[in-house]
Amino acid sequence: MRTTRTRGPRRGTAGASVATMTQRDAHTPLDTGPPRAHPSITPETVRGLVDDQDPDFHELELGERFDGWDMAMYRLGDDLAVRLPRVEAAVDSLIAETRFVPRLSDAWDFPFPRVVRSGLPGHGYPWPWAIVSWVPSATADKVPLTAAAGPSMGRAIAQIHCRADADAPYNPEQSLPMAARGADLAWALDQLADARGPAGERLDVQRIDALWKAALDAPAGRDVVWSHADLHGSNVLSANGAFAGIIDWGKMAGCDRAVDLGFLYTVMPHAGVMAAVAAYREATGVEDPGLEDRLTGIGLSKCVLWATLDRPLNLAMAWRGLHELSVIDPREDS
Template sequence: MSAHRPLDSGPPQAHGSISEDTVRALLAAQHPDLAGLPLGERFDGWDMAVFRLGDDYSVRLPRVEAAVGPLETETRLLAELGPGWDFPHPEVVRTGEPGEGYPWPWRIVNWMPGDTTDLLPLPDDAGAALGRAIADLHQIAPADAPYNPEQSLPLSERQADYDYALARLADARGPYGERLLLDVVERIWAEALAAPGPGEPVWSHADLHGSNVLAIDGTFAGIIDWGKMAACDRAVDLGFLYTVLPQDGVITAVNTYLEITGVDDAGLEARLHGVALTKALLWATLDRPLNVGMAWRALAELGASTPA
């Protein structure tokens, strides 16, 4: 991501063929045993369009060609790594090929019950469960693990994004009138850049924000959307938790994580604050209320904005 990239827009336009009729036709042609199941509401993320299929499945279709690679990554890594995880996550149960006017591969996965935590975050006491899940996930990544161009890079290479977003937000107001506390923002960023660097990169979800973390009655219920999985600094997934939990919940998650992993990483706290800060600043520039809301909530939990 560069400093001149336009960020004030929502997800890219989905391929025009994606519709309920197309999904029904694809199912009838390629998975006729599932074609009679009721097709539910369509949900659109940044990369994928998702339709619930019966009680037990969902259909995932790349919305744009750039999402085909992440779908293939998700399929491969869930099969290779997922069986070793002790937290709820989707499993790919069927594969689909282009057809019926739709140009790309698609998948059927098991339905994950729960509500995303983008509008309503988890409470503090859910932090321990998330810390355990991330500790489970964060195994040392091999040299050939995928590289995520937005999240696998070191903090120093995020400076252009930080400068871009801060220039746009210096006089901006959040959805409830919040404003940035520039001195706090600058302090968090300076401390992150000055912190000791990470050790070996670990397998990371790399997109662990509230739209990809599920809750049922205030308890952690799983992690979805694994297409951006890559080798990253441990601070990446932990920093994203500021969009999922209040500050005390993040602290609990990190402490639980450290107890389980036993990792000795003197710069982890400062770096995860830097990750959370840059993600929130960039999202606050978007023209997408859901992301903007998560962004300002994270800034508040970091102490980097005035109260709403």
Template sequence: MTDAPEHTPLDTGPPAAHPAISVATARALVDTQMPQFADLPLGERFDGWDMAMFRLGGALAVRLPRADPAVASLAREVRCTTELAGEWTFAYPHVVTRGEPGEGYPWPWAVVTWVPGSTADLVPLFASAGPDVGQAIAQIHTPASADAWVNPEQSLTLAQRDDETMWALGRAELGSGHDGLALDAESARALWHAGLAAPEPSAAEYVWSHADLHGSNLLSDKGTFAGIIDWGKMAACDRAVDLAFLYTAMPAAGVEAALAAYREATGVDDPGLEARVQAIALQKCLLWAGLDRPLNVTMAWRGLRELGVAVPA
């Protein structure tokens, strides 16, 4: 075992929500700006990293940025799920209408369609869901436009990820593991170096990507694929990024099936794809394994197990 390199990533958890966000505020915003929905009951509040949501009737939801940086995330969601979604056949939240600041709430907001299902962090997808997920990702991955956003965590080469990955690997190697599992550091290093050695696309070959397609944003209907939510991180990325996240949500056989369906749907000639997918998945899981967030830790070790780098402690 080796000492972990010096590295102190900032992980303070989600930002504090704007104090104006409440059931009463959401009700007032809807009633004053969208009277056509005034008779629909408002449900309980759900908080993600960027957005607070309230069910609106049975088929809709109110979506409110929780903090100032999330305003840009909502703008990305609106653009991407309207301008880019013409060929998408999977379920995702459609923007129904947009609202303006008011009632003490300072930012734009939106009403979107509600996509039913459980998140795959809690109800993982079956391996048999892999082909449907792979086809959905193929639909998302159109060539990124010149004005496509850059995601600071995901629009990266593997070389740009190397220092952080080695730090996280060293930390996990020295750690106590999780749920009876420990890191096989030798296998993890081999997997990472295989990714580093694989051919990579240039930035000009990046595709529009969800860029946050982990188990909390994949929907499951008792193990079958039910849709994709939370589009505010969408950006130009290596096509391997979205596929890599699947290790947090399904067995390795499902990821392999997703890759096969993806290759068939896109016809992409990318000999390094599988190696990059596994390396990026490894990095994400190693980073999440040390967070103080139980759901992320569970997804991380699920992914490490499916990547074949977690062994009985």
């Protein structure tokens, strides 16, 4: 069964093209939780939308609801789901999914939701919606991938990472240079100065500083590639620890190769991340001498930021990742 999706600290948007990438100048406060869903999203509304616009699906039972940060989903029969933006700001995410995934996914051989139908507003619901294929399995935020899943994960990311087109969206959280992430990292470390993890552990700030310096000093990536750009454990599917697919494509954008790979610290152990990178390099043939340091910096910044949140799944992923990044203070009194 699909677990409820949670979102990270800020939402990216699908709007500006890669050509407009600029460094963020100011720190943006972190979101405190998902926004309230539009009140029209009810089983009765969804049933009416489907029956009116896709009457050939009338006989399919409308099942369980799942709420993420941006989208609400209802099971539709055994093999489909109805996907609806919960808030107006999420409409661009749905448009990105329905526009870019079909265009880019012909050669993907891993499971992902395919857009089956696109829907229009109605029955009091004000925005577009879609019917997508249902991909079974749990999410890796609750059932992390094992290290053995690394190669299949790396090959999947390699398939996603074709060179970004001119109309590839700019994601203001992920399509930015490494140095532009520093303000958020510094803010989060300040918030965590006296914090302890779920087992009473503390962060090793000197180790964090060293990893971050290596990320900043690493050669910059030369390519901007199509990226999932939100590839944390709530969007990766796990079948008892084996890689089982990728969901939630609404934040697709042109990014550094290191972005999707860095997210893997929220998904699997360090050994799995390294196995994924090795498989990725073999599949792409890319020569990128700074890739490992940059993806480590991205994974580090993501995990430190999420360690400031008051959401159990995000916190669990954050502290698992921080352990795998070896930034936990080893002293006995930590």
